[in-house]
Amino acid sequence: MAKLRKMVRGPTPAALRYSMLPPPPMTDLEFYAALVKDYQQTAARLPTLLSNKIRKGIPPPLRGVVWQSMSGARDASLEEQYERLNGESSPYEGLIGKDLGRSFPGVEMFRDPDGDGQRMLGRVLKTFSLYDTKIGYCQGLAFLVGPLLMHMPDKQAFCVLVRLMDRYDLRSCFLPDLSGLHVRIYQFRELLRANLPLLSSHLEDLQVETAYVSQWFLSFFATTCPLPMLFRIYDVVFAEGASETLMRVALSLMRRNEARLLACTELEDVMQLLLSRGLWDCYHYNADEFVQDFGSLTGTVTRERLAQLEQGYRESLVATANTARTSDIATAAARFLGRIWASSGAFPRSSGLVPGLSAPSRPLSMLRRSTSKQSLASTLNSVEASSMSVMNDSGSRESTPVGPKATAAASSSKNTEDKYLHSQIEDLLTALSELQRNHALLSNELKREREEREEDRKAVRSLLDGLRKRASRGEEEEAAAADASGDDAEDATEKADEGEEAEKDGEDGADKLSDSDPTDAAEAPSTEALSELLDRVESRFRIDEENDESKKKDKPSSSSSAEKSELQRELDQTKDQLASAMSQNQDFNRRIHDLDQEMSSLKEQLRESHSHVRALHQDKQRLEKQIQVLRARPVSGEPFGGRESGTDWSGKANGGGLREFKLGRSKSMATQGGTYNRRKSSLLHGNDLSSTNDLDTLLLDLVQAKTAQAIAKQEAEEAKQQLEALKKAYGVVMGDAANAALPPGTVNVKVVQAAATTTSPGTGGFWGWRR
Amino acid sequence: MSSSAAPWDYIAKLVCIGDSGCGKSSLTIRLCEGRFSAHHDVTIGVEFGSRIVPPRRDTSGIPQKHMKLSLWDTAGQETYKSVTRSYFRGASGALLVFDLSRKATFQHVTDWLNDLRQIAEPDIVIVLVGNKADLTQQEDNKREVTREEAEEWARRNGILEYVETSAKSGENVEKAFMRVAERIYQNIEAGKYNLNDRRSGVKGPSAGGSRQVRLNADANKSSGGCC
Numbered sequence: 001m002a003k004l005r006k007m008v009r010g011p012t013p014a015a016l017r018y019s020m021l022p023p024p025p026m027t028d029l030e031f032y033a034a035l036v037k038d039y040q041q042t043a044a045r046l047p048t049l050l051s052n053k054i055r056k057g058i059p060p061p062l063r064g065v066v067w068q069s070m071s072g073a074r075d076a077s078l079e080e081q082y083e084r085l086n087g088e089s090s091p092y093e094g095l096i097g098k099d100l101g102r103s104f105p106g107v108e109m110f111r112d113p114d115g116d117g118q119r120m121l122g123r124v125l126k127t128f129s130l131y132d133t134k135i136g137y138c139q140g141l142a143f144l145v146g147p148l149l150m151h152m153p154d155k156q157a158f159c160v161l162v163r164l165m166d167r168y169d170l171r172s173c174f175l176p177d178l179s180g181l182h183v184r185i186y187q188f189r190e191l192l193r194a195n196l197p198l199l200s201s202h203l204e205d206l207q208v209e210t211a212y213v214s215q216w217f218l219s220f221f222a223t224t225c226p227l228p229m230l231f232r233i234y235d236v237v238f239a240e241g242a243s244e245t246l247m248r249v250a251l252s253l254m255r256r257n258e259a260r261l262l263a264c265t266e267l268e269d270v271m272q273l274l275l276s277r278g279l280w281d282c283y284h285y286n287a288d289e290f291v292q293d294f295g296s297l298t299g300t301v302t303r304e305r306l307a308q309l310e311q312g313y314r315e316s317l318v319a320t321a322n323t324a325r326t327s328d329i330a331t332a333a334a335r336f337l338g339r340i341w342a343s344s345g346a347f348p349r350s351s352g353l354v355p356g357l358s359a360p361s362r363p364l365s366m367l368r369r370s371t372s373k374q375s376l377a378s379t380l381n382s383v384e385a386s387s388m389s390v391m392n393d394s395g396s397r398e399s400t401p402v403g404p405k406a407t408a409a410a411s412s413s414k415n416t417e418d419k420y421l422h423s424q425i426e427d428l429l430t431a432l433s434e435l436q437r438n439h440a441l442l443s444n445e446l447k448r449e450r451e452e453r454e455e456d457r458k459a460v461r462s463l464l465d466g467l468r469k470r471a472s473r474g475e476e477e478e479a480a481a482a483d484a485s486g487d488d489a490e491d492a493t494e495k496a497d498e499g500e501e502a503e504k505d506g507e508d509g510a511d512k513l514s515d516s517d518p519t520d521a522a523e524a525p526s527t528e529a530l531s532e533l534l535d536r537v538e539s540r541f542r543i544d545e546e547n548d549e550s551k552k553k554d555k556p557s558s559s560s561s562a563e564k565s566e567l568q569r570e571l572d573q574t575k576d577q578l579a580s581a582m583s584q585n586q587d588f589n590r591r592i593h594d595l596d597q598e599m600s601s602l603k604e605q606l607r608e609s610h611s612h613v614r615a616l617h618q619d620k621q622r623l624e625k626q627i628q629v630l631r632a633r634p635v636s637g638e639p640f641g642g643r644e645s646g647t648d649w650s651g652k653a654n655g656g657g658l659r660e661f662k663l664g665r666s667k668s669m670a671t672q673g674g675t676y677n678r679r680k681s682s683l684l685h686g687n688d689l690s691s692t693n694d695l696d697t698l699l700l701d702l703v704q705a706k707t708a709q710a711i712a713k714q715e716a717e718e719a720k721q722q723l724e725a726l727k728k729a730y731g732v733v734m735g736d737a738a739n740a741a742l743p744p745g746t747v748n749v750k751v752v753q754a755a756a757t758t759t760s761p762g763t764g765g766f767w768g769w770r771r
Numbered sequence: 772m773s774s775s776a777a778p779w780d781y782i783a784k785l786v787c788i789g790d791s792g793c794g795k796s797s798l799t800i801r802l803c804e805g806r807f808s809a810h811h812d813v814t815i816g817v818e819f820g821s822r823i824v825p826p827r828r829d830t831s832g833i834p835q836k837h838m839k840l841s842l843w844d845t846a847g848q849e850t851y852k853s854v855t856r857s858y859f860r861g862a863s864g865a866l867l868v869f870d871l872s873r874k875a876t877f878q879h880v881t882d883w884l885n886d887l888r889q890i891a892e893p894d895i896v897i898v899l900v901g902n903k904a905d906l907t908q909q910e911d912n913k914r915e916v917t918r919e920e921a922e923e924w925a926r927r928n929g930i931l932e933y934v935e936t937s938a939k940s941g942e943n944v945e946k947a948f949m950r951v952a953e954r955i956y957q958n959i960e961a962g963k964y965n966l967n968d969r970r971s972g973v974k975g976p977s978a979g980g981s982r983q984v985r986l987n988a989d990a991n992k993s994s995g996g997c998c
Contacts, residue, residue: 095848098792105810139791139848140815176850207861207969214816214854223812267969268782268841271819426889 027616028053032062033703037696039069043239045605054239055291057232061710064151065703070238072167073159082158085130092129092137096122103142107227109150120154121145127158132165138174143219147227147234168242173218184217184243185210186313187306188250195251195300199258206267212274216250224277229287236291245294247301252294256282325437779823780836781966782974783955784843784861785948786891788883789868790876791847794902797938798868799844802948807939816854818844824952838952840864852886859890863964863972864897864951871901871935872913877921884928892972894963896954898932899925900947905937 031053035042043050058066068074090096100118104110109117124145129137144164148157165171172180189210193200215223220237222230237245254261257279264270273279283290787795796818800808803820820842843862845855859865865887869876880899887895901921907914918935925933931954934947958964959973966975 095791099813101809102811102813105812111810138850139813139846142813143815178850178853181854209857211816211854211857214851218815223815266777266782268819268821268839271841272821275817275819 028059029703029707032058032066033700036062036065036069036699036703039072045601050239054235055295057287057291058235059707060231061706062703063231063235064156065699065706067148067151067234067238068156068160071160071163073156073163075159078159078162079155081131082127082155085127086123088130090126090129090137093126095139096125096129096137096142099125099139099142104146104222107146107150110146117149120149120157124149124154124158124161128161131158131162132171135165135171135174135176138176138218140215140218141174143222146222147220147230150227151231164242168237170242178214181214181217183310183313184247185213186316187247187309188213190309190312191247191251191301191305192254196254196258199254199261202262203270206264206270208267208270208274212271213250215275217246220246221249224275224279226277226280226285228285229280229283229290232287232291236295241303243306244298244301244303247306248294248297251297251301252290253279253282256293325434325441777976778837779839780976781956781959782839782841782969783863783952784841784969784972785864785866785951786859786862786887787842787844787866787868788855788859788887789847789866789900790870790873790879790883793847793868793870793873793876794938795847795866795868796844798866798900798902798936798944798947799842801938801941801944802840803842805941807941814844814846816846816851817858820844822948824949836956838956840948840952856886856890859887861970861972862891862895863955863958865891865895866898866900866947866951867930868900868902869916871903871916872906874915877901877916877924880924881928884930894958895972896951896958897930898934898947898951899930901933901935902938904935904942905939907935 031042031046031049035050100110100122101113103121107117109115110121112118121142125137125141128141128145129135135141141161145157145161148160152160165174170180173184174180189200192203192210220230220233225233233245233249257273260273260282261270264273283293787799789795796811796814797808799818799820800806800811803822821839822842823837823839825837843858845851845858867880867883867887869880884897887897899921901916901918903913906912918933921935922933924930932950934943934950936943936947938944955973959966959975964973964975965971966973968974
């Protein structure tokens with residue numbers, strides 16, 4: 001009923017158009033048949049045609065089938081899983097049950113708590129919660145399943161839902177941490193800032209939280225979007241991807257409403273508009289205009305741009321985490337210590353949480369903070385008292401606490417104290433986790449330092465060995481060895497110092513210092529003993545060194561390790577570059593290959609379209625002939641398509657559903673046999689789909705059957721209307737004439753019905769009559 | 772007042788929090804639109820409503836000014852906390868809602884309060900609301916939470932008041948919101964909020980750069996008319 005009312009109230013020409021048309025023209029049907037048969041191939045071959053067709057809207061009778069194909073939801077194993085999980089019980093059943101009546105409550109199909117709509121919705125959601133236990137059930141999912149169920153049975157809806165989650169990158173949006181949603185919010189904010197800077201800054205000035213988009217993205221706008229437009233969003237989502245499409249819709253909505261939003265001077269007005277159905281008024285229920293509008297953002301909101309923004313979001317997360325880490329420790333420590341100091345001052349007996357803690361011991365600041373509690377203590381007694389205390393309160397905030405109020409506060413002091421202790425514990429915990437995090441970082445650093453030290457030690461040791469060998473040659477060389485090792489030791493201590501500086505925690509730093517000490521200590525004595533010889537030896541040593549092999553020369557130099565690591569790094573970088581270049585190369589190769597393939601496929605396509613055109617031409621000729629034949633027969637087919645639209649809905653609302661209707665339809669099918677068969681044959685012919693595969697032909701049949709069914713429905717509706725019109729007409733014309741007028745009337749009605757189904761020439765008179 | 776540009780003197784931000792299905796949205800709709808909606812959408816993230824509360828004399832005899840309550844009705848499911856919590860900030864009042872006919876929702880009220888206390892302003896005015904009172908007045912009393920234990924909990928946790936409401940019948944709904952509004956008004960009088968900064972929870976007439984002068988003049992006029 002609401003559906004009907006909606007349709008009556010809102011002039012929805014675009015939505016009505018499809019059912020007003022005679023069944024989708026032949027080529028459309030062919031196109032969708034091909035689409036249903038093999039979406040991937042069709043999408044690859046005819047990307048622009050696909051995009052254009054889809055953006056014009058999928059004909060309603062085909063929607064369910066086409067959606068399934070586009071999402072790749074025809075999967076026997078998924079369906080099997082659905083059957084299997086269906087019987088099990090889910091921990092989310094209670095929550096789901098509560099939400100069933102709150103999802104699309106305005107749609108007839110989902111209104112009855114015991115009706116098919118809610119039952120199927122519940123089944124799909126429950127099964128999904130068992131299928132994807134990580135998501136389980138997230139409020140908002142029902143809004144995704146609803147539109148699916150309006151076009152297909154529950155099992156298929158489940159499969160499409162699963163595909164939406166895993167192939168359309170929606171899963172992260174519904175995970176318990178809503179991580180995907182936060183990414184979307186960030187992307188939206190940035191895109192808004194870039195594309196609608198004026199509006200963006202206006203909203204920022206009003207302190208509007210961008211989180212309002214969460215219901216847009218999680219429900220695909222279903223909470224406020226009129227259904228005919230909602231289905232069009234789905235059409236495009238399935239064809240072009242969810243995140244891009246939804247972002248485009250969101251941005252175009254903002255763009256369309258920019259003037260209205262800029263006119264709002266209060267946060268409240270903005271929110272009211274953004275979260276209401278009024279947001280969609282700007283499209284005047286014109287779904288075509290709407291799709292065109294958000295389609296125009298295709299170049300602005302691209303997958304690459306979104307990926308780039310997501311990257312930016314992740315980086316900003318890391319950045320904030322890093323800065324937070326450096327500053328958090330200090331603040332957490334300060335807060336923590338502050339608490340301790342404050343509490344030790346405030347609660348001299350803080351260990352004894354006795355309610356009888358005397359009020360005067362509480363400092364002034366505490367009283368100020370707990371005014372609401374004071375009043376609570378008194379409101380419990382009487383309202384009068386509460387107002388009294390309230391009056392007092394306002395005074396207390398300006399001046400020092402007064403005696404009587406303090407007694408009132410006494411009873412609540414325990415609460416405050418509890419609360420304080422709680423927050424203290426929380427602070428302690430945060431401080432602790434902060435420390436733990438830091439500790440982990442430091443120990444990492446320590447490990448690195450240790451490794452470096454180890455390397456230093458190795459270098460020194462090898463040097464020493466070398467020198468020792470040469471020690472036999474003379475005293476001077478020995479001195480040189482001491483010098484070198486001394487240098488190294490100094491270097492080591494220097495490094496240790498650096499390490500210490502890097503540490504924020506004194507303890508850890510000291511730890512490391514002592515760690516590097518042994519090296520120092522080991523080398524120190526020899527340095528001392530030989531220090532007097534240093535100056536004298538230095539010159540000789542340098543020369544000596546220069547004569548040495550380059551390896552030995554390198555080792556004692558203090559920069560060796562640094563150089564080595566640098567070289568290492570360089571090497572790594574080069575390797576990385578090489579790898580990236582290689583992968584790029586591979587990419588290029590692949591692309592070339594792809595392009596080759598594409599070229600050949602295009603050629604093929606061309607050839608095919610040639611033959612197609614030829615076939616079409618033949619078809620056309622045949623059709624022309626047919627038309628001539630038809631013209632010869634006075635048929636009143638025109639008025640058929642041109643009137644009713646709600647049939648699609650009323651059919652479902654009647655509880656019969658699509659399938660039952662299909663069963664009852666056979667008669668009209670039979671009468672339609674002639675045209676129907678012809679259509680089928682031309683379809684196969686024109687498309688070169690030699691029906692080797694049974695399934696494919698079945699699918700084709702299904703598509704055609706659905707179309708035929710829609711026609712049949714319309715016809716039925718027409719017939720009904722005619723019947724009514726006739727009844728009325730008879731009532732008016734005959735008036736109260738007599739009961740005798742009735743039999744002829746019924747006879748006529750029968751004729752009309754027959755006419756409607758057989759499209760016999762005899763109906764002409766009745767049509768004229770009706771007009 | 773009607774001559775003034777804005778029909779309010781203050782805007783106060785209120786949040787409605789509590790478990791899923793307690794009737795937060797129903798309460799909001801009841802207050803803002805004066806009707807009971809058995810069939811409303813599940814709240815995803817946040818919904819919004821507002822209502823201007825008429826001036827009302829408190830017991831001290833000081834007439835209040837018009838206050839616009841901006842009501843932020845939040846999603847109840849745990850999952851949405853990361854979204855809804857951002858709305859707790861800058862709220863001057865809160866309705867902590869539970870379902871009288873479901874004990875578990877009352878048990879979770881403590882968690883909600885902790886969340887609120889962590890994020891919202893320290894002075895936030897909170898009223899505990901036991902909703903669906905109509906279910907306790909039927910022949911088969913569905914009450915699972917007694918008035919005494921709810922009152923006791925409110926007392927222990929420094930809650931302003933406990934109110935039992937029925938969004939269905941409308942019983943006490945006004946009262947619950949009015950209690951919050953009155954207390955916020957008293958806080959305004961006491962100068963607790965920075966009326967130029969929405970983040971403090973209340974926005975006053977003087978806020979907003981260019982309109983300041985005009986609105987001030989309006990406010991003066993109106994207050995002159997009231998007294």
